[in-house]
Amino acid sequence: MDWGLANRLNLIIRPETGRTVMLAVDHGYFQGPTTGLENPRATITPLLPYADTLMLTRGILRTSVDPSSGTPVVLRVSGGTSVLKELSNEGLATCMEEALRLNAVAVAHSIFVGGEGERESLLNLAKLVDEGQRYGMPVLAVTAVGREMARDARYLGLASRIAAELGANIVKTYYCDDFEKVVAGCPVPIVIAGGKKLAEYEAIKMAYNSIKHGAVGVDMGRNIFQCDAPVAMIRAVRAVVHEKKTAGQALALFEKLKNEGAK
Ligand code: R5P
Numbered sequence: 001m002d003w004g005l006a007n008r009l010n011l012i013i014r015p016e017t018g019r020t021v022m023l024a025v026d027h028g029y030f031q032g033p034t035t036g037l038e039n040p041r042a043t044i045t046p047l048l049p050y051a052d053t054l055m056l057t058r059g060i061l062r063t064s065v066d067p068s069s070g071t072p073v074v075l076r077v078s079g080g081t082s083v084l085k086e087l088s089n090e091g092l093a094t095c096m097e098e099a100l101r102l103n104a105v106a107v108a109h110s111i112f113v114g115g116e117g118e119r120e121s122l123l124n125l126a127k128l129v130d131e132g133q134r135y136g137m138p139v140l141a142v143t144a145v146g147r148e149m150a151r152d153a154r155y156l157g158l159a160s161r162i163a164a165e166l167g168a169n170i171v172k173t174y175y176c177d178d179f180e181k182v183v184a185g186c187p188v189p190i191v192i193a194g195g196k197k198l199a200e201y202e203a204i205k206m207a208y209n210s211i212k213h214g215a216v217g218v219d220m221g222r223n224i225f226q227c228d229a230p231v232a233m234i235r236a237v238r239a240v241v242h243e244k245k246t247a248g249q250a251l252a253l254f255e256k257l258k259n260e261g262a263k
Pocket of ligand 1: 025221
C-alpha cells in the first residue's frame with residue numbers, strides 16, 4: 001500500500017489497539033444547526049482530546065477547530081442536499097485538493113443504495129476512490145439509509161459490500177441484528193454510526209456489541225454530543241473500544257466521571 005495512504009489509515013485506526021473512536025460532527029451539512037451542535041466550537045473543543053479523529057465539513061473545521069488541535073480530520077466531502085429535499089441526491093461538495101490543503105487523513109462520502117440518487121452516489125464514490133488513490137487519501141464510505149430502507153443485515157451488508165467493491169478503504173454503517181454477517185461480507189474495516197440519541201447504557205452496549213461482532217470502532221455523533229455529559233460519554237465509549245471494558249464497566253466509568261463533574 002502507498003506509504004501516505006497507509007500512514008493516514010494508521011492515524012484513524014490506532015495501531016496500538018487496531019481500533020478507533022471517531023467523533024462525527026458533520027450533521028449540519030444537511031440538517032443545519034443540529035441539537036447539540038448549535039455552537040460547534042463549544043461542543044467540539046472539550047471532546048477533542050478523546051477523539052481519534054474528527055469527522056466534519058470544511059466550513060466547521062475552518063471556523064470552529066483550532067489548527068493547533070492535534071486531532072486528525074476526516075473531511076466530509078459529499079453534500080449538496082438538505083432535509084427539505086431528497087437526501088440521496090448528494091454530489092461531491094469538496095474537492096481532493098481542498099482535503100489535502102486541510103491536511104485531512106481521509107475523505108467521507110455517503111452512498112444511497114436503493115435511493116433515488118443511488119447511481120450518482122456510487123459513481124461519485126468510485127471517482128473519489130480514484131482520486132484518493134492518486135494522492136494517498138483514504139476514502140470512508142457512509143452507507144446512508146433512506147427513509148424507506150430497513151436497517152437490517154441484508155440491506156446494510158449489500159451497501160457495505162458495494163462500498164468496498166468500489167474501493168472504499170473504510171465503511172461506516174449501522175449496527176444491526178446479525179451484524180457479523182455485514183462484517184463478514186465486507187473486506188475492509190467497518191465503523192458504526194451511533195444514530196439517534198439513546199439512553200447511555202444502550203449506546204455503550206451498541207458500541208460494545210459492534211466491536212464484539214467485528215467492527216474496528218465507532219464514528220459516533222449524537223450519542224456523544226447530545227448526552228448531558230459528553231466528555232464522560234466519549235471516555236466510556238473509548239473504554240469499550242480501546243480498553244476491552246464491558247458495557248457495564250463502561251457505564252460505571254460514565255457515571256463516575258459524570259458525578260466528578262466531567263462535562
Ligand atoms: C450522517 O450522514 C453523518 O455522517 C453522521 O455523522 C453520522 O450519521 C454519525 O452520527 P450519529 O452517530 O449521530 O448517527
